[in-house]
Amino acid sequence: MAAGYLTTHVLDTARGLPAAGIKIALYRVSGNSHRKIAEAETNADGRTDTPILPQGKFKAGQYELIFFCGDYIDAHGLNGEAVKFLDQIPIRFGISDEDAHYHVPLLLSPFGYSTYRGS
Template identity: 85%
Template sequence: MAAGYLTTHVLDTARGVPAAGIKIALYRVAGNSHRKIAEAVTNADGRTDAPILPKGKFKAGQYELIFFCGAYLEAAELATGEVKFLDEVPIRFGIADEDAHYHVPLLLSPYGYSTYRGS
């Protein structure tokens, strides 16, 4: 059994705080097929309460995290109106090492975002 796992968190870089209450969906991607395999919501620390892809379910392949940020940005008064510049933020990435910890965070502001492979 693979010992690796996947974690994530969201930081609100516009306000310099963790982003709580953001829904996150994780999809397994194969060609044009997307299959949802997990869903979570960020806690007060901007993290999920458990790995979004825990040991035992962690497999090599292509994945996509979708961060549903629109409601958070609106509640924080960082975005208004029906059409927001950022609403759903997708991050597609690959997992090659089934025994590693992959951490894919989202650094979020109303008009931009970034990510990296963390630890």
Template identity: 85%
Template sequence: MTTGYLTTHVLDTARGLPGAGIKIALYRVSGNSHRKIAEAVTNEDGRTDSPILPAGKMKAGQYELIFFCGAYIDANGLSTDEIKFLDQIPIRFGVTDEAAHYHVPLLLSPYGYSTYRGS
């Protein structure tokens, strides 16, 4: 059994606050195939209540997190544009160590974002 797991969080860098209430979907990617394996919504701290991929479920391979940020951007008055510059943000990443903790955060503003492998 693997012991690795995946966590994430969202930080609203435009307001300097956690990104609360953002839906996140996690997919396992194999070639052109995407299979949804988890879904969560960020809490008041901008984190999911538990790992989005818990211990025992991590397998080496490609994954994709999709952050559904459009509604959050609208609700917080971060953009008045009818067509949002950022709506859904996909982050594809690889897992090589099934026993490791992977942390993939999203630093979000209405017109840009960044990510990194955290701890």
């Protein structure tokens, strides 16, 4: 059994705070096929309460996290426009080491975002 696992969190760089209440969906990607394997919501610390892909379910392959940020941006008055610039943010990435901890955070602002492989 693989000992690795996947975590994520969201930081609101416009407000300088963790982003609470953002729904996140995790998909396993194979060619043009996407299969949802997990769903979570960020807590007060901007993190999910448990790894979004825990040990035992963690395996090599292509994945996609979708962060549903539009409602959060609106709720905090960060948009200022009739049409959201950012709503759903997909991040596609690969897992190759089944015994590693992968951390894929989202740094969010109303008009841009970034990510990286964290620890």
